Every structure is written in structure tokens, then in C-alpha cells.
Amino acid sequence: xxxxxxxxxxxxxxxxxxxxxxxxxxxxxxxxxxxxxxxxxxxxxxxxxxxxxxxxxxxxxxxxxxxxxxxxxxxxxxxxxxxxxxxxxxxxxxxxxxxxxxxxxxxxxxxxxxxxxxxxxxxxxxxxxxxxxxxxxxxxxxxxxxxxxxxxxxxxxxxxxxxxxxxxxxxxx
Numbered sequence: 001x002x003x004x005x006x007x008x009x010x011x012x013x014x015x016x017x018x019x020x021x022x023x024x025x026x027x028x029x030x031x032x033x034x035x036x037x038x039x040x041x042x043x044x045x046x047x048x049x050x051x052x053x054x055x056x057x058x059x060x061x062x063x064x065x066x067x068x069x070x071x072x073x074x075x076x077x078x079x080x081x082x083x084x085x086x087x088x089x090x091x092x093x094x095x096x097x098x099x100x101x102x103x104x105x106x107x108x109x110x111x112x113x114x115x116x117x118x119x120x121x122x123x124x125x126x127x128x129x130x131x132x133x134x135x136x137x138x139x140x141x142x143x144x145x146x147x148x149x150x151x152x153x154x155x156x157x158x159x160x161x162x163x164x165x166x167x168x169x170x171x172x173x
Contacts (some may be wrong), residue, residue, distance in 0.1 A: 003159055005048045009052035012055040015140055015147075016044025020056065030126030032066060032131045036107070059133070067133045068092045072126030090129060099123040105142040 020042050027039050038060045046055045071094035072085045088094075100122055102115035109115060 003155040004152055005053050007050050007155040008148055009046045010051045011144075011151045013044075013051060015144060016046060016055050016057060018140050019136050020044045021134075022140070023133045026130065026132035026135065030132055032132065034097060036060075038063060040068060049064040065093060065127060066130055068123070068131075069147030070094060070127040072122070072124050073097075075124055077124075085124075086126045086128040088126055088129050089131075095123050095126065120150060148167045 006099050006110040023042060024039055027033075042057070042059045043057060046053065055138065062164045064107065069086065069088035071088040071091070072083065073095050074083050074085050076082055085166045105115045105118040105122075108118060
């Protein structure tokens with residue numbers, strides 16, 4: 001494994017840990033449950049392959065809905081009052097006509113009526129945009145190019161130092 005790949009893996013490992021740490025912190029502060037799979041299942045792993053170095057972040061499959069939010073349909077409740085829609089700052093996801101299946105909320109309650117009530121609320125009110133993942137991802141990757149270049153220079157410098165150290169015929173003046 002080349003020194004360059006090792007240095008880049010170090011940068012990616014720190015990047016992944018920083019993104020996951022900040023995303024978990026954002027989950028706690030944005031009133032999303034920190035006891036579930038979204039919080040506990042989030043992990044990062046950097047890997048050196050033959051021709052590349054990669055970073056994988058594992059996260060629950062529904063993370064985008066929680067991150068971007070889902071616009072509800074609004075409308076009137078049975079008592080005549082209006083549903084208050086949650087603030088969504090993008091147009092990526094929105095309900096139109098079809099309510100989410102109540103069974104999708106079975107992890108929160110085993111009661112079928114409770115599942116229906118949650119699904120109905122989410123359908124009408126939506127899910128608020130949290131940006132729990134995108135904000136730390138954007139922040140942490142801004143300086144990635146600079147960090148990888150620095151890691152590359154460090155690896156080259158270490159390699160040259162080792163070559164010079166192991167070769168008596170090279171003299172630097």
C-alpha cells in the first residue's frame with residue numbers, strides 16, 4: 001500500500017468521523033429521536049482498494065426524508081380547523097394524494113390506530129427540513145481538496161526523505 005493512499009485514507013477517515021459526529025449532534029438538537037436506527041446506524045468507513053481510496057457512510061434508508069423534509073398536503077381536520085404544515089425549505093419530496101402506509105410507523109407503536117394517526121399527521125403536516133446530514137457534509141467537504149493535497153505533499157516528502165536516508169550517493173546542498 002502506497003504512502004499516498006495511507007495519507008489520503010487518514011484524511012477520509014477523519015472526514016467521515018467528523019461528518020457522522022456532527023450529524024448525530026444535529027439529530028439530538030433537532031428533536032429527532034436519537035434512540036433509533038437513523039442515529040445508531042450511522043457509521044463511516046474508509047477503505048484502500050487497489051486503484052483507489054474510498055469513504056462510505058452508512059445511514060438509514062429514510063435519511064433523505066428526515067434531512068430534506070417532506071411537504072404535507074395541508075387541508076382541514078375533521079373538526080374544521082386547518083392542518084398546520086411544517087416548514088420545508090426544498091421541493092424534493094412532497095405528498096400529493098397518497099398517504100404513507102400506516103405500517104411504516106410500526107416501530108413507534110404496535111396499535112394500528114396509532115400508526116394510522118401518525119401516517120395521517122405526516123401526510124397532512126409533512127416533515128420539517130432538518131439538514132442534519134447535508135449541513136455537516138457541506139461544511140466538512142469544503143476543505144477536502146486542500147487536505148488531500150497536503151496529505152499528498154506529506155507522502156511525497158516522507159518518500160523522498162526515506163530515499164535520501166537509505167542512499168549514500170545522494171547529497172542535497
